[in-house]
Amino acid sequence: MSECPDWPDYSEKEWQAVGRVWIKGYMDHNIIPIRLSPAFILSCCQGVSSVDEELLMMSFLRYLSVTERESVEKVLEGNLEEIDEEDLLDLFSRMGSHCLPSKDKIRAAIVVMAHKALLQEPKFIIDCFHSSIHNAVPRLLTKESIMELYENKRPTNRKVAQMIKPSNESLNPQEQAALTYLLRYVRSLDQRKLEIFLRFCTGSSVLCKDSIEVTFNRLCGLSRRPVAHTCGAVLELPCTYSSYPDFRAELDSVLSGDCFTMDIL
Structure with a gap:
């Protein structure tokens, strides 16, 4: 600090x-x-x-x-x-x-x-x-x-994980697996990456939303990626991942970009 x-x-x-x-x-x-x-x-x-x-x-x-x-x-x-x-x-x-x-x-x-x-x-x-x-x-x-x-x-792994809510309570096996991967990923993040993830989903690195709504798509191949809508705190998540390491590597790649750097101030 x-x-x-x-x-x-x-x-x-x-x-x-x-x-x-x-x-x-x-x-x-x-x-x-x-x-x-x-x-x-x-x-x-x-x-x-x-x-x-x-x-x-x-x-x-x-x-x-x-x-x-x-x-x-x-x-x-x-x-x-x-x-x-x-x-x-x-x-x-x-x-x-x-x-x-x-x-x-x-x-x-x-x-x-x-x-x-x-x-x-x-x-x-x-x-x-x-x-x-x-x-x-x-x-x-x-x-x-x-x-x-x-x-x-101040965001914590537990607080952010509790914010994640699927838009539909009835999930098919692929959607449930993707949601499980997401929760596992959030719980494993250190503080810096947790704040980046929160900013990706909500536009802010501090807790300013009550929930992050998760919807699912079936994007695959080179077009597959998570898509965040920060105004409504909605995360579109592909449900086509075959394993948690694949999911983690792809989300790590998205969050490691410098597009979240604010250097005006």
């Missing part, structure tokens, strides 16, 4: 426009950019002073790499003897410090580091977003409401 990206060529007017796009997505489709940290989102809604240390550190841990996160968690838990000083020094160096503080001050230094990375550095962007977002989203008033929305919108 990252803090808000920083593009120096974006002016105040342009960042305010991005904030209005953010609001439009939330008001119309109840979605938020969950790749941004909860601390950043809350500060955009209620100001930097609304972010307490608990939310700040939780957001910072998500922002770090796995190795960095493990080291910082040991500090926060008070296990100072288990700290790998080299890993911590790499983190402090990346954040602009060239030496480690003493052990009695290291926790406070990490809190300052988190505040700088997630709130101070993107402060200009936070202020621009705040001018567009403040009071426009009354349900995002507290840390609890924002974390609840994050939890509800």
Whole structure:
């Protein structure tokens, strides 16, 4: 999870426009950019002073790499003897410090580091977003409401599998096999591929639909491929696969294309 990206060529007017796009997505489709940290989102809604240390550190841990996160968690838990000083020094160096503080001050230094990375550095962007977002989203008033929305919108294998519903309850053996392959495939995906699959079916990498309707066709040969209709969250699925490996390879090929890359922002 990252803090808000920083593009120096974006002016105040342009960042305010991005904030209005953010609001439009939330008001119309109840979605938020969950790749941004909860601390950043809350500060955009209620100001930097609304972010307490608990939310700040939780957001910072998500922002770090796995190795960095493990080291910082040991500090926060008070296990100072288990700290790998080299890993911590790499983190402090990346954040602009060239030496480690003493052990009695290291926790406070990490809190300052988190505040700088997630709130101070993107402060200009936070202020621009705040001018567009403040009071426009009354349900995002507290840390609890924002974390609840994050939890509800974050896709998991189980949630996405439960969304998949065949359009017809009475399936023939070929259709049932294809549906079984699809559910098996969804349950096997890592988080990144799961978000790509969800975006393929619904147009969004966060949960914004109640279900994904599955219909079936009998395409075969070179014309065989799954077809998604994102406006209605409908997935047309061929029922002509002879095995799960064939199904997986074909869907992997579809989802591995760069057509899902959004590089406008």
